[in-house]
Amino acid sequence: MAEAEKEKESFTTGYKSHQQKMTEIRQKLKEAEQQKNVNEDFEKLKLEMSKLEKQEDEFRKKEAELAKKEKLTPLNVDTICHEGKSKTIINKYKAKKELTEDEMAEKQLSFTKKNEKLLKKFGMFRRYEDSEAFLTEHPQLACDETANYLVVWCINLEVEEKHDLMAHVSHQTIVMQFILELSKQLDIDPRACIKAFFSRIKLAEKTYMEAFNDELESFKDRVRKRAEEKLEKIMKEVEEEERQKRLGPGGLDPIEVMESLPQELQDCFESKDIGMLQKVIANLPREEAEYHMKRCVDSGLWLPSAQDAQEGKDTAEVTTEEAEVAAEQNNYDSVD
Helix, strand or coil: CHHHHHHHHHHHHHHHHHHHHHHHHHHHHHHHHHCCCCCHHHHHHHHHHHHHHHHHHHHHHHHHHHHHHHHHCCCCHHHHCCCCCCCCCCCECCCCCCCCHHHHHHHHHHHHHHHHHHHHHHHCCCCHHHHHHHHHHCHHHCCHHHHHHHHHHHHHHHHCCCHHHHHHHHHHHHHHHHHHHHHHHHCECHHHHHHHHHHHHCCCCHHHHHHHHHHHHHHHHHHHHHHHHHHHHHHHHHHHHHHHHHCCCCCCCHHHHHHHCCHHHHHHHHHCCHHHHHHHHHHCCHHHHHHHHHHHHHHCCCCCCHHHHHHCCCHHHHHHHHHHHHHHHHHHHHHC
16 A cells, blocks of 8 residues: 555656646747747757657556556555545445436435535635645535536526626536546546546646636536526516416417507507497408407407306407497498
């Protein structure tokens, strides 16, 4: 056990030194390019950078070997016991049982209820040191349920137009997703990947940081798109709810019926001119007049008289007949 720890510590020290060298060389190359100082020293720096990049591949292979060794280390007193107050996580990863959708939902609900305060707190961290210390203290948060909670939180923040806070929590979401992805790659418990992830991200290796930032930006784009879809769904639900409230006694929407009427009938209803309505109805073919008036009654645009409603008469026919009688009376009056 002591030998494995020593080997791991030696690797970490060597890799950190390697990264520092790469950072220094990269900075010198950048400064030389900006000053257009391309000379023999510049070429030497490029050659040294090329060597360091090759060494980078070797370090990655070594990192994978160490992770594999750690995974295969047999469990015994030496490997599961440590002195002092250090926390130990047995990193043999048991395959997850396939859950039904209902079981997954129940598991998420139970986890959220138990850990929501911690989840909120983790989502507000920014410094890697703080996040690492917090997850080390609360390793149960290194799981899919935390990632799910953070994703939903981000979408809700975007819907509420809290864009800056959404971007902040998105960063923590990608931190958790990278830990989970590392767990899948190494086939070990996510809790065992907390230290490994933060050790690497704090080195600020260019390719690793680019991958992290690219995924972060892609995630924020997906959140914005999902928030738009959610808003559209909410608006449609509100519109449908309002439409249901508007429906007349026959189940028709008065707005839709109004828009479907001939223009002259629309003018009558907008001006609330009953005399004009009677004339327009009288001048329409009887079947067409009855069709429109029935829709007006079913949508609540036209309310039948209490007597007609009580007697159960066909309101459209009654209204059409009334309109014809009124029109004839008007013609008679005009002749007199």
